[in-house]
Amino acid sequence: MTLPSYPTPRGKLIPGAALAPYTWFRVGGPADVLFLPEDAGDLSAFVAALDPSVPITVLGVGSNLIVRDGGIPGVVIRLMGRAWGEVMKTGELELTAGAGALDLAVAKAAGKHGMTGLEFLSGIPGSLGGATRTNAGCYGRELKDVLVRLEGITRSGERRIYGEGHTPVEFSYRHSDLPDDFIVTRLVLRAAGLADPASIAVEIEALQTRRAETQPIREKTSGSTFANPDPPGTPDQRSAWKLIDAAGCRGLKVGGAQVSPLHCNFLINTGDATAADLEALGELVRARVLDHSGVSLRWEVRRIGRLQPA
Numbered sequence: 001m002t003l004p005s006y007p008t009p010r011g012k013l014i015p016g017a018a019l020a021p022y023t024w025f026r027v028g029g030p031a032d033v034l035f036l037p038e039d040a041g042d043l044s045a046f047v048a049a050l051d052p053s054v055p056i057t058v059l060g061v062g063s064n065l066i067v068r069d070g071g072i073p074g075v076v077i078r079l080m081g082r083a084w085g086e087v088m089k090t091g092e093l094e095l096t097a098g099a100g101a102l103d104l105a106v107a108k109a110a111g112k113h114g115m116t117g118l119e120f121l122s123g124i125p126g127s128l129g130g131a132t133r134t135n136a137g138c139y140g141r142e143l144k145d146v147l148v149r150l151e152g153i154t155r156s157g158e159r160r161i162y163g164e165g166h167t168p169v170e171f172s173y174r175h176s177d178l179p180d181d182f183i184v185t186r187l188v189l190r191a192a193g194l195a196d197p198a199s200i201a202v203e204i205e206a207l208q209t210r211r212a213e214t215q216p217i218r219e220k221t222s223g224s225t226f227a228n229p230d231p232p233g234t235p236d237q238r239s240a241w242k243l244i245d246a247a248g249c250r251g252l253k254v255g256g257a258q259v260s261p262l263h264c265n266f267l268i269n270t271g272d273a274t275a276a277d278l279e280a281l282g283e284l285v286r287a288r289v290l291d292h293s294g295v296s297l298r299w300e301v302r303r304i305g306r307l308q309p310a
């Protein structure tokens with residue numbers, strides 16, 4: 001395929017790249033073009049020179065996504081490689097990390113420097129870019145609680161900083177108000193205090209064990225499918241998994257998609273699921289929960305791309 005309308009970057013530009021291998025569910029169609037920028041300068045120059053009518057989509061490690069079977073139009077950007085995954089100590093309690101760094105790697109790096117308060121990140125199997133967009137969190141802490149500021153690139157290729165001393169970002173449950181086409185490139189995070197690195201490592205290990213016992217983390221999945229209907233902190237908060245269980249959906253199947261028998265707010269690809277199977281199963285669960293308890297569940301997993309090939 002020739003790419004007459006795309007600027008030439010220093011990084012890789014791959015037409016028709018399969019995206020399923022880049023997502024936890026391992027489903028979905030290809031990108032029109034996949035772009036793997038070398039660094040922030042490469043990304044900014046490419047985006048600035050790109051026809052403004054071409055849509056762009058950023059992928060993290062695809063742990064909160066269903067890429068639909070028709071693939072993603074325009075340019076899909078993934079921040080892969082050493083430049084994007086770097087984590088550096090930049091203050092007594094501060095770390096600066098690339099948006100492609102894995103949350104687990106950031107938690108471990110903080111621990112090695114004796115910084116405590118970032119351990120929760122080890123429970124989230126995504127990248128920092130994805131964690132920022134989704135305000136990821138667990139065990140009572142969210143990304144917003146440790147973020148000092150973030151840097152990124154706008155759709156016109158401009159570098160912009162949000163956070164301390166700059167434009168504030170509004171975060172809410174699994175949401176940030178960053179512009180949809182803003183690409184996070186780097187973050188500064190602050191730990192809560194100092195502690196013994198060995199005890200932080202033990203804490204991270206314990207969180208990982210707890211996860212493995214309660215969630216299907218070795219499956220092709222994408223975490224919680226539906227948001228809990230009540231905001232955190234609501235007395236007698238209803239949880240999505242209990243409503244799904246009560247509606248008899250544990251283990252329910254559509255094609256190769258199944259409601260996890262271990263944690264019924266997780267959908268899994270048992271091997272040969274399509275994105276359409278996963279979405280149809282999710283909608284079936286929503287319909288059964290509505291019928292059983294009157295609650296209309298809201299998708300937490302992001303579904304992106306075309307339903308059918310163009």
Ligand SMILES: Cc1cc2nc3c(=O)[nH]c(=O)nc-3n(C[C@H](O)[C@H](O)[C@H](O)COP(=O)(O)OP(=O)(O)OC[C@H]3O[C@@H](n4cnc5c(N)ncnc54)[C@H](O)[C@@H]3O)c2cc1C
Pocket residue numbers: 024057058059060061062063064065079099123124125126127128129130131132133134135136137138182183184185215216217221222223224302
């Ligand atoms: C087993 C399992 C357990 C999970 N447990 C939790 C949990 O406890 N808490 C929790 O919050 N989540 C959880 N998740 C969901 C998921 O891990 C998080 O939402 C994670 O933050 C997504 O990061 P990602 O890099 O995979 O992003 P992706 O899934 O690739 O993308 C998610 C969103 O972020 C955007 N995005 C990604 N990178 C960037 C960037 N650089 N700039 C701008 N936007 C970007 C994407 O466009 C997309 O809209 C779980 C998932 C799994 C599979």
